[in-house]
Amino acid sequence: FTFNIMVKALCAVDRVDDAQTLVQKMGTKGCAPNVFTYTILAKGLSERSRPYQALELLAEMSLNGCNPNIVTYNTVIDGLCKEGNVEKAQQLVQQQIPDDGCSPNVITYNSLINGFCKVGKIEKALRILKDMEEDKLLPGPDTISFNTILDAYCKHGKLKKAYKIMEHMKTIGHAYNVVSYNIILAGLAKLGRISEARRVFEEMFRDNIAPDIVSYNTLVDGMCREGMVSDAKMMLKAMTGNGIKPDIITYSTILDAYCKRGKIVKARELLGEMLRKGISPNTASYNILIQSATKEGRILEAEKLLQKMRERGLTPNTITCNIIIQSLCKNGELDKAIQTMESMWVKGSNAI
RNA sequence: CUGGUACUCUUACGUC
Numbered sequence: 001f002t003f004n005i006m007v008k009a010l011c012a013v014d015r016v017d018d019a020q021t022l023v024q025k026m027g028t029k030g031c032a033p034n035v036f037t038y039t040i041l042a043k044g045l046s047e048r049s050r051p052y053q054a055l056e057l058l059a060e061m062s063l064n065g066c067n068p069n070i071v072t073y074n075t076v077i078d079g080l081c082k083e084g085n086v087e088k089a090q091q092l093v094q095q096q097i098p099d100d101g102c103s104p105n106v107i108t109y110n111s112l113i114n115g116f117c118k119v120g121k122i123e124k125a126l127r128i129l130k131d132m133e134e135d136k137l138l139p140g141p142d143t144i145s146f147n148t149i150l151d152a153y154c155k156h157g158k159l160k161k162a163y164k165i166m167e168h169m170k171t172i173g174h175a176y177n178v179v180s181y182n183i184i185l186a187g188l189a190k191l192g193r194i195s196e197a198r199r200v201f202e203e204m205f206r207d208n209i210a211p212d213i214v215s216y217n218t219l220v221d222g223m224c225r226e227g228m229v230s231d232a233k234m235m236l237k238a239m240t241g242n243g244i245k246p247d248i249i250t251y252s253t254i255l256d257a258y259c260k261r262g263k264i265v266k267a268r269e270l271l272g273e274m275l276r277k278g279i280s281p282n283t284a285s286y287n288i289l290i291q292s293a294t295k296e297g298r299i300l301e302a303e304k305l306l307q308k309m310r311e312r313g314l315t316p317n318t319i320t321c322n323i324i325i326q327s328l329c330k331n332g333e334l335d336k337a338i339q340t341m342e343s344m345w346v347k348g349s350n351a352i
Numbered sequence: 353c354u355g356g357u358a359c360u361c362u363u364a365c366g367u368c
Contacts, residue, residue: 004355036356043358074358081359110359144360151361179361186362217363224364252364259365287365319366326367 004037011044019044020053027064035061039072046079054079055088058096070102077108081115086124089115106132106139113145117152125149147179154187162187178204182214189222197222211242217249224257232257246277252285259292267292283314287323294327302327 003026010019023041026033038061045054054076058068068076073092080089090112093104109128116125129149132141146169153162162184169176181204188197197219204211216239223232232254236246251274258267271289274281281289286309293302306324309316 002355008356034356039356039358041356043356069356071356071358075356076358078359105359107359112359114360142360147361148359177361182362189363212362214362219363221363247363249364254364256365282365284365289365291366317365322366324366 003031003033004040007037007044008040011040011047014048016041016044016048016050032064033061033066035066035069035072038066038068039075042072042075042079046075046082049083051076051079051083051085067100068102070097070105070108073097073100073102074105074107074111078111078114081111081118084115084119086112086115086119086121104139106142106145109139110142110144110148114148117148122149122152122156125152141174143175143177143180146174146176147183150180151183154183154190157187157191159184159187159191159193176209178209178212178215181207181209181211182218185215185218185222189218189225192222192226194219194222194226194228211244213239213244213247213250216244217247217253220250221253224253227261229254229257229261229263246279248274248279248282248285251279252282252288255285256288259288262296264292264296280312283309283317283320286314287317287319290320291323294323299327299331 007019007022010016010022019041023033023037038057042054042057045057058076061068077089077092093108093112097104109132113125113128116122126149129141129145132138132145146165150162150165153165166176166180166184181200184200185197188200201211201215201219216235220232220235223235236250239246251270255267255270258270286305290302290305293305
């Protein structure tokens, strides 16, 4: 359907309001929007933190004789959960969905679990998981359900609990995957427990779950934070040997570590290596370099970098902006800082 | 089996 494609396109270029208007007009043109149309729009709204408008959309579509299906509901529910209103989402699951003759599926519950985790109510999330395991009327949990809980524990530094979940999965014979391991790795890395992370990493090979780019990047990041930059650099070679290509994140992570420690020569070398490998720096990479330059008083270099960034068609983001303003303020150039801010403001950029 | 792929999951840069 042509209209659906248009709605999607409008959402993609951030013109959700236009998309909404279009959908409203469709009805009057004898070309009624269908479930697909509404779901696309609901997703557009949800992704832009407008879950309540998505919620209203549910009512609107029913009025137009188009009943939401489970995909529509899940889209709205996930939006609500990400906004932090898990209660409202749960209400939908318990009341409206059954009223509509739909039944929640594993994705629905996973959204709720994630929602509760993100607002710090892990107990509630666990409750849902347990219900899914025990209640035959509910869909059984999948790997994602478990991973979500795993992640919540790891993010809170509760590694023992995380390990317990992992053990639980093993004992009931539930599949885990590379993401499960990545979550654990990230948890350990954040706590600076690098040697333990290394052991887990080795275990992955024995477990026939090959580390992916995220696994490597997580470990590299952990090493860099602990000042083990040369170990991190060695990982670069190791991963290549294992068929995983270092990406922009791998390089930026190490680049940042070098810069923060004033190892400018090494940083430049790495930048060169990165370019030779055909990986072009993005805004984040430039932010790293610009910050390093400003902190060490190499203002001219910073300006040049900004210039280069522009030439490459990269747009400065909030962080770029903050780095520059901070540096100007420290040099007592308040006027210039304000000027910069205003010009960014005028450009209508998402910076600030 | 053509159109909405919905949740999960993970990784880099600023301010405090």
